[in-house]
Amino acid sequence: MPLQQGSARMRQRTVLLVGIVVLLAALVLAVVLASLLTHGRHEVSPKMLKWKDRGTTKNLQEVILGRCYNYITAQHPELGDKDCLKIWESLKDAFIYKNPCNITPEDYQPLMELASHPIPCNKSLFWSKTGDLVHRYTKSNQNFLTLEDTLLGYMADRISWCGDPSAPGINYESCPKRNECESNPGSVFWKMASKKFAEAACGVVQVMLNGSVEAGAFRSSSIFGSVEVFNLDPDKVSEVHIWLMQDIGGPQSESCSGHSIQRLISILEERNFKIICEDNYRPVQLLQCVHNPDHTDCRLCTNST
Amino acid sequence: KWKGEGTTQNLESIVIGRCYDYIRIVNPAVGEKNCSQIWEAFKNAFINKDPCSILPGDYELFINLTFHTIPPNKSLFWENNQLLVNSFADRGRRYMSLADTLFGFIGDFLNWCGQADSPGLDYESCPTTMECENNAVESFWRMASIIYAQHSSGVIHVLLNGSTDGGAYPQPGFFADYEIPNLQKDKISQIVIWVVDDIEGPDIESCGAHSVKTLETRLTALGYDVTCTDNDK
Numbered sequence: 001m002p003l004q005q006g007s008a009r010m011r012q013r014t015v016l017l018v019g020i021v022v023l024l025a026a027l028v029l030a031v032v033l034a035s036l037l038t039h040g041r042h043e044v045s046p047k048m049l050k051w052k053d054r055g056t057t058k059n060l061q062e063v064i065l066g067r068c069y070n071y072i073t074a075q076h077p078e079l080g081d082k083d084c085l086k087i088w089e090s091l092k093d094a095f096i097y098k099n100p101c102n103i104t105p106e107d108y109q110p111l112m113e114l115a116s117h118p119i120p121c122n123k124s125l126f127w128s129k130t131g132d133l134v135h136r137y138t139k140s141n142q143n144f145l146t147l148e149d150t151l152l153g154y155m156a157d158r159i160s161w162c163g164d165p166s167a168p169g170i171n172y173e174s175c176p177k178r179n180e181c182e183s184n185p186g187s188v189f190w191k192m193a194s195k196k197f198a199e200a201a202c203g204v205v206q207v208m209l210n211g212s213v214e215a216g217a218f219r220s221s222s223i224f225g226s227v228e229v230f231n232l233d234p235d236k237v238s239e240v241h242i243w244l245m246q247d248i249g250g251p252q253s254e255s256c257s258g259h260s261i262q263r264l265i266s267i268l269e270e271r272n273f274k275i276i277c278e279d280n281y282r283p284v285q286l287l288q289c290v291h292n293p294d295h296t297d298c299r300l301c302t303n304s305t
Numbered sequence: 306k307w308k309g310e311g312t313t314q315n316l317e318s319i320v321i322g323r324c325y326d327y328i329r330i331v332n333p334a335v336g337e338k339n340c341s342q343i344w345e346a347f348k349n350a351f352i353n354k355d356p357c358s359i360l361p362g363d364y365e366l367f368i369n370l371t372f373h374t375i376p377p378n379k380s381l382f383w384e385n386n387q388l389l390v391n392s393f394a395d396r397g398r399r400y401m402s403l404a405d406t407l408f409g410f411i412g413d414f415l416n417w418c419g420q421a422d423s424p425g426l427d428y429e430s431c432p433t434t435m436e437c438e439n440n441a442v443e444s445f446w447r448m449a450s451i452i453y454a455q456h457s458s459g460v461i462h463v464l465l466n467g468s469t470d471g472g473a474y475p476q477p478g479f480f481a482d483y484e485i486p487n488l489q490k491d492k493i494s495q496i497v498i499w500v501v502d503d504i505e506g507p508d509i510e511s512c513g514a515h516s517v518k519t520l521e522t523r524l525t526a527l528g529y530d531v532t533c534t535d536n537d538k
Contacts, residue, residue, distance in 0.1 A: 059325040062340065066322005069315035074414050084315070139391060158330050290393060 047166040049100070051174040056161045058172060064088050067155045079117055079151065087114050087155075094185070097169035100162035101181035103188045112196055115152045119145060121203030128224040129210040129217075130245060137208075137284050144206060147197045156193070161185055194223050198231035204239045205232065208284065209261075211246040212253055216260035229267060239274040243281035248292040255279050307356075307430035312417045316426060320344050320411055324371075327407050335373040335407060343370045347411070350441070352419035356427065357437035361448035368452050371408040375401055377459030384473070384480050385466040389501065393464065400462065403453045412449065417441055450479050454487035461488070463498045465517065467535065468506035472516035485523070496524055498533040511535050 057063060068084035090111040095103060125144040127134040138144050147153040162175035162185045176184040207224065209217040219225050232240070244261065246252050254260060256277035265275050280297075289298035313319065324340035350363040381400035383390045394400040403409035418431035418441045432440045463480065465473035474481065500517055502508050510517055512533035524531045 057329055059329060059340070062318075062322050062325045063329060064322075065318050066320075066324075066326060069318045070322065073314045073319065084318070140388060291399075 048164045048171050048173065051100070051162075051171075051176040052180055053175045053177040054160055055172045055174045056170050057159045060159065060161055060170070061088060061092075063159065064091060064155050068151070071151050071154050076117075076151075082117075082151070083114070087111065090114055091155075091161075094189075095161060095163040095170075097165055098163045099165055100171065100176050100184050103183050103185045105188060105192050108189055108192050112152070112192060115155070116196060116200070117151055119150065119197075119200045119202075122205075123203075124197070124201035124205045126198070126205065126207040126224055126228050127209070128207070128219070128222045129213050130208045133245060133284065133288065134208045136287055140287065141283070147193060150197065152193050153197070156189060190223060191227055194227045195231045198228040199233060201232055202236040204241060205237055206241045206243060208243045208245060208281075211244045211255055211258070211279070212250040214251075214253055217244055217254045217258065218260040218264040225264075229264070232271070232273070234272045237273060239276065240268050242275065242277040243284060244277060244279050245284055245288070246280060248285075248288045248295050248297055307418075307427075307432045308436055309431045309433040310416050311428040311430050312426040313415045314428065316415065316417055317344060317348075319415065320347060323411050324407070327410050331410065332373075332405075332407070338370065338407070343367065343411075346370050350445075351417065352424050352426065353422070354419060355421045356418040356432055356441060357439055359439050359441045359444045361444045361451065364445055364448040368408060368448060371406075371411065372452070373407055375406065375453070375456050375458070379459075380453070380457035381462045381464060382454075382480050382484055383464040384475055384478055385469045385471065386464055386501065389466075390464055403449060406449075406453065408449050408452070412442075412445055415442075446479065447483050450483040451487045454484040455489060457488065458492035459494055461493055461496045463496065463520075465498065465500045465510070465520075466503070467500040467508060467510040467517075468503040469509065473500055473510035474516040474520040476516070476519075481520075485527075488529075490528060493529065495530045495532065498531065500533065500535050502536055 065084055065088050068082070068087055072079040072082050072084065094107040094111055098107070123143060123145045125134065125138060125146045127146060134146055135148060138146055138149050148157045160175055162171050163169050164171040175186065178184065178187050211217050242256070242261065242264070244254065244256050246255075256279050261277060265277070268275050285297070289295070292298055321340050321344050324338065324343050328335055328338050328340070346367040346369075347364070350367055351359045354363075379399075379401040381390060381394055381402045383402065390402050391404070394402045394405055404413045416431060418427050419425070420427050431442070434440065434443045467473050476482075498512070498517070498520065500510060500512055512518075512535050513521070517533065521531055521533055
């Protein structure tokens with residue numbers, strides 16, 4: 001009997017001890033968790049690099065996937081064999097966990113291959129400093145395609161992305177501006193996509209330039225002037241039509257006879273392209289007139305019978 | 306089985322993608338929305354039901370989750386001239402047509418329907434409005450049109466096609482049946498009608514005649530200040 005009572009008391013004491021230990025462990029765990037959480041909240045990604053431009057677009061994956069499916073399903077069913085998930089993965093792999101100043105064209109090669117598609121001849125429309133107008137035009141006239149009307153450009157338009165070596169590998173706070181480093185994910189992407197777009201062009205190509213900018217309608221530093229012009233294939237492209245658009249009621253800084261246009265023409269002629277330049281190409285000007293209907297340039301023929 | 310096209314492939318990814326595209330890029334001014342929740346509300350309006358029994362009210366939760374105000378003087382109603390409206394509205398910057406609102410943006414050019422006793426979408430075929438009116442897509446646009454009209458204010462613009470055989474102001478039609486009855490008279494200062502003919506197209510309709518006259522008369526009788534212009538510049 002005394003032995004039994006002794007072991008019962010021992011058991012009671014053990015249970016009590018275990019209970020106390022468990023309580024202490026829970027307390028310690030709670031304190032550790034609390035400090036980790038508050039620590040995390042005050043210093044989001046403490047190790048991420050800081051840049052001057054806006055960060056990666058939030059919900060990048062959903063937007064890219066949605067745009068890809070939208071393009072191949074709702075707009076271009078002939079591209080039905082494209083794998084949007086693979087395309088998204090190849091975009092992500094191009095920049096995730098990498099230093100955003102070290103991006104190379106090779107990083108984007110898989111994406112370029114998966115997402116590229118043929119462009120019908122005579123439809124390529126290049127542009128420089130006319131982004132708003134040119135896309136309003138292609139939206140209303142499906143006979144022309146800008147880079148942003150191809151699958152690659154459509155997915156990436158107005159979006160930004162960049163990675164960082166520390167977790168989670170994507171920087172949503174900031175991304176490098178071009179003057180911070182040239183080999184950043186956005187610049188490398190657009191340079192490569194523009195090159196491919198130019199290489200794919202055939203027949204007659206068009207380019208919409210801005211005759212109201214002070215710095216000149218054609219600049220060698222633009223993507224058009226530095227990448228696209230030099231990647232047009234003379235064996236595939238026969239003619240280049242320049243549409244030189246001036247703002248309605250805006251400065252008439254340059255026309256087809258202007259200096260930078262003459263420079264462009266000589267560059268293109270040297271590469272054996274035939275050039276036609278047109279001031280204020282009427283179909284596009286009519287679109288500009290939507291916002292300036294009363295301007296003299298926007299009057300229709302008033303002679304009525 | 307049905308005469309219409311089936312559900313658009315990858316509908317869920319497209320809907321969720323468009324939702325985020327709108328709130329992050331197209332019009333971030335509408336603020337934060339829960340796009341997964343929005344997809345669920347959209348889907349639940351029509352799945353697991355007889356595809357001919359879907360009512361506009363079934364989309365109520367979807368509308369509540371996607372709702373945002375429409376700036377005054379920016380509403381643009383239309384009939385039979387969708388492409389013209391798109392370039393004129395300029396992606397919501399000049400005017401905000403129904404397709405420039407979040408709820409319209411999500412559904413534009415898509416097709417969908419479900420089936421009774423199954424949670425799946427029907428990718429084979431969907432009923433046309435001729436086969437049954439209370440189908441998923443028709444009811445969606447009816448609901449969206451109602452809400453769009455109810456929340457329009459200031460100067461209202463209506464763009465009509467003066468070259469179409471069906472009449473510039475079609476009846477029945479969305480504008481006639483779902484939008485006009487839901488305009489809030491006390492919030493609207495003026496209704497401006499534009500009748501635009503196709504370039505080199507026939508000038509079938511104009512202000513003050515035929516269906517446009519019917520429209521002008523109806524709106525005036527309702528007490529609105531109405532103006533009408535032909536072939537807007």
